Amino acid sequence: MTKSAAPIFITGVGAVTSAGTNLENFWNNAVSETSGLNELGLGTISDSALNTLIGRVPEAKNLCKPALIARVAIDDAMKEAGWSSLNKDDGLIIATTVGQIPLWEDDMLQYLQQKITTQQFGKSILHQPLGSLAEVISTSLDFHGKSFIVSSACSAATQAIGLASHWIRQGKVKRCLVGGTEVLSRLTIEGFRSLQLLSSDFSKPFDQSRQGINLSEGAAFFCLEANPERATAKISGSGFSTDAYHMASPHPEGRGSYQAMHAALQMAGITPAEVTWIHAHGTGSRANDQSEGAAIAQLFGKSAGPNDSSTPWASSSKWIHGHALAASGAIESALCIQAIRKKTILRTAGLVTPDPLISIRHPAKNIQTEIRHIVKNTLGFGGNNASLVFSALNSEGAR
Amino acid sequence: MKLHILAAGISRGQDLSRFQRDPDFRKATLNMMMGYAALEPVIKKFPKLDTAAFVLGSSSGELQTTHSFLSSLANQGVARPLLFQNSLYNATLGFLALKLGATGPTVSVSNRHFTGESCLETASILIDSGIPLCIAVAVETRVAAIETGLLQNYPGEMTLDEGAVAVLLTDEKNARALGAETLAVVESIEYHKQGGEPVSGPYYDSNAIERMLEAIINSGDGEIPKELKLSKPDGSFSRIRLSRAE
Numbered sequence: 249m250t251k252s253a254a255p256i257f258i259t260g261v262g263a264v265t266s267a268g269t270n271l272e273n274f275w276n277n278a279v280s281e282t283s284g285l286n287e288l289g290l291g292t293i294s295d296s297a298l299n300t301l302i303g304r305v306p307e308a309k310n311l312c313k314p315a316l317i318a319r320v321a322i323d324d325a326m327k328e329a330g331w332s333s334l335n336k337d338d339g340l341i342i343a344t345t346v347g348q349i350p351l352w353e354d355d356m357l358q359y360l361q362q363k364i365t366t367q368q369f370g371k372s373i374l375h376q377p378l379g380s381l382a383e384v385i386s387t388s389l390d391f392h393g394k395s396f397i398v399s400s401a402c403s404a405a406t407q408a409i410g411l412a413s414h415w416i417r418q419g420k421v422k423r424c425l426v427g428g429t430e431v432l433s434r435l436t437i438e439g440f441r442s443l444q445l446l447s448s449d450f451s452k453p454f455d456q457s458r459q460g461i462n463l464s465e466g467a468a469f470f471c472l473e474a475n476p477e478r479a480t481a482k483i484s485g486s487g488f489s490t491d492a493y494h495m496a497s498p499h500p501e502g503r504g505s506y507q508a509m510h511a512a513l514q515m516a517g518i519t520p521a522e523v524t525w526i527h528a529h530g531t532g533s534r535a536n537d538q539s540e541g542a543a544i545a546q547l548f549g550k551s552a553g554p555n556d557s558s559t560p561w562a563s564s565s566k567w568i569h570g571h572a573l574a575a576s577g578a579i580e581s582a583l584c585i586q587a588i589r590k591k592t593i594l595r596t597a598g599l600v601t602p603d604p605l606i607s608i609r610h611p612a613k614n615i616q617t618e619i620r621h622i623v624k625n626t627l628g629f630g631g632n633n634a635s636l637v638f639s640a641l642n643s644e645g646a647r
Numbered sequence: 648m649k650l651h652i653l654a655a656g657i658s659r660g661q662d663l664s665r666f667q668r669d670p671d672f673r674k675a676t677l678n679m680m681m682g683y684a685a686l687e688p689v690i691k692k693f694p695k696l697d698t699a700a701f702v703l704g705s706s707s708g709e710l711q712t713t714h715s716f717l718s719s720l721a722n723q724g725v726a727r728p729l730l731f732q733n734s735l736y737n738a739t740l741g742f743l744a745l746k747l748g749a750t751g752p753t754v755s756v757s758n759r760h761f762t763g764e765s766c767l768e769t770a771s772i773l774i775d776s777g778i779p780l781c782i783a784v785a786v787e788t789r790v791a792a793i794e795t796g797l798l799q800n801y802p803g804e805m806t807l808d809e810g811a812v813a814v815l816l817t818d819e820k821n822a823r824a825l826g827a828e829t830l831a832v833v834e835s836i837e838y839h840k841q842g843g844e845p846v847s848g849p850y851y852d853s854n855a856i857e858r859m860l861e862a863i864i865n866s867g868d869g870e871i872p873k874e875l876k877l878s879k880p881d882g883s884f885s886r887i888r889l890s891r892a893e
Contacts, residue, residue: 366796399756435717438720489751489752492747504750507750
C-alpha cells in the first residue's frame with residue numbers, strides 16, 4: 249500500500265444498531281454498557297424501532313430492513329456532513345454478506361417445500377444478488393454515480409472504508425458514501441449454529457471462559473471527502489491481507505492480521521507506539537480472539553498488564569452490539585469516531601477474567617484521554633483481514 | 648484507469664470432472680472449480696502470485712450452495728456446516744486464495760449486471776494504491792432448480808449462462824518493469840443505467856470481462872475494438888474502452 253498517503257476526512261457518521269438507533273444513543277449505551285443483545289444472545293432491531301426509523305426518514309418506508317436501516321444511517325451521516333444529495337461524480341460502497349435476504353429467504357424455503365409456485369418464487373429471487381441492495385439504496389437517494397458492494401465476509405466494511413478512501417485519494421470519485429448493513433437470517437443463524445460458533449449467553453471477548461459469538465444486525469455509514477472543512481476525524485491508513493491458512497479459522501498466530509495492521513500503520517506513517525487504542529474485532533470466539541491477540545502482541549508488544557504503558561489499550565465492543573458480520577467494521581468504526589470526539593476509550597464490556605494466553609492491554613474501565621490514533625481491526629471467514637487507522641484532526645503529540 | 652492485461656483464462660463449458668477426482672477439491676463448489684480452471688492459464692504464465700492483490704466478482708455468489716444449504720434445512724431440518732461455510736459470497740475467493748497461497752489484499756465484490764466492471768474498478772483502486780499486480784476473477788454459475796422462476800424476469804430473447812474468467816492486471820509502469828507482453832489495456836469504464844437495448848442470447852451478470860477478452864482474442868494481431876458496448880437485461884449498459892499497449 250502507499251506509504252504515508254494523504255488522509256481522507258470523515259465529515260458525517262450515522263449508525264443504526266441493536267444497541268441504539270442513532271449514533272448518540274449508541275455511544276451512550278456503549279459507555280454505560282447497556283447491551284442490545286436479547287435473551288437468545290442475538291442483537292435485533294425490533295419492528296417498533298423500524299417504525300420509529302421510518303418516522304425519522306419517510307423515504308425509507310418501502311425499503312426492506314437492510315436497506316431501511318442503511319438509508320436511515322445514511323440520512324444521519326449526510327445531515328451531519330451537510331450533503332443535501334449525492335452527485336454523479338461521488339461514489340457509494342456498501343458492505344454486506346446477505347444483502348436483501350428478507351425478500352427471498354422465506355420464499356426459497358417455501359419453494360423448496362413446494363408451498364409456493366415457481367412464478368411466485370421467481371419474483372423474490374430477483375433480490376438475491378447483493379447488487380440489488382446497492383440499486384435500491386441508489387434509487388432511494390436518486391444517485392446515478394458509481395456504486396458497488398463489498399462482500400468480503402466480516403472484513404467487508406473495513407475494506408469498503410479503505411477502498412473508499414483510496415477511491416477519493418486517486419481522484420476517481422469526488423466524495424464517497426461508504427458503510428455496511430446486515431440483518432439476521434435463517435441462513436446465518438442456522439449456519440453459525442451448525443459451526444458451533446454461537447454463544448447463547450452474551451459474548452465475552454478475550455475472556456478465559458469465552459464461548460462464542462452473538463450475531464446481530466445493524467448499519468453504519470460515513471461521508472468521506474478530501475476537504476477537511478467539516479471533518480471531526482480522519483482516515484490515515486488502511487491495510488488488507490489474507491491468511492492463506494483455512495476457510496473458516498484464522499491463522500493461530502495471527503499472521504495475516506498482523507500484516508494488515510502493519511500495512512495500515514505504514515500507510516498512516518506512524519509507529520505502533522503512536523497508537524492510543526486498538527479497537528479489536530474481538531468476537532468472543534476462541535479462535536478469533538487467540539489469533540487477534542497474538543497479532544496485536546506481535547505488532548505492539550506483549551502487554552504486562554493495565555499499567556504497562558509501553559503498549560496501547562486494546563478492547564472489543566461486541567458485548568454491546570453483537571457481531572453484525574459484514575457491517576461490523578462500519579458499526580465499530582462509528583464507535584471509533586465517537587471515541588475520538590468524546591476523548592473516551594471503551595473497555596471490553598463482558599470481560600471478567602482475561603485469558604492469560606492473550607497478552608494485550610485491557611482497560612479495566614472506560615478511560616478519558618486524548619486520542620491520537622485508533623487502529624480498527626477485523627478478521628473474516630476466508631482469511632480476509634483488514635485494518636484502518638482513524639486519527640484525530642490534530643494527531644500530533646504524546647500518546 | 649489504464650489496466651494492463653498480462654494474462655487471461657476463461658472457463659466455459661469445460662469438463663471439470665478432473666477436479667471431482669482431486670482430493671484438494673473434495674469440498675469445492677462449482678464456482679470454486681470454474682474459478683480455478685479460469686486461473687490455471689494465468690498461474691502457468693505467472694507462477695508466483697502469492698503477494699498479488701486478488702479481486703473476485705460474482706453477482707449471485709455461491710447461490711447453488713446456498714440453495715443446497717436451505718434445501719437441507721427445509722426438507723430434512725438439518726443445517727450442514729460445510730454447505731454454510733461454502734454458501735458465503737466470500738467462500739469462492741477464500742478457496743482460491745488458499746489454493747494460490749495468497750497473502751496480499753483479497754476483496755469480494757458484487758454489483759448485479761455490472762459485477763464484471765466493478766471487479767475491474769476495484770482492481771484499479773488496489774493497483775493505484777501501490778500494489779503492483781492484481782488478479783481479477785469473475786464467476787457465475789447456473790442453478791437449474793430456480794432457473795425457470797428467475798428467467799421470467801428477463802427479456803424473452805435472453806438465456807441464462809454461466810462462466811468464469813481470470814485476468815492478471817497491472818499498471819503501465821509495472822508492465823514495463825516486468826517486460827511482459829500486454830494483451831490489451833483497459834482505458835476506462837463508463838456506466839449507463841438506462842438507454843440501451845436489453846441483452847439477447849446467453850448472458851450472466853459478471854460476464855463483462857469475458858466479453859472483453861473475447862473481443863481481444865477475436866481481433867488476433869489486428870486492431871482491437873476501441874470501445875465495447877455491453878448490454879444488460881434491464882436496458883442498462885457499460886462502455887469499456889480498450890487499446891493495444893504502446
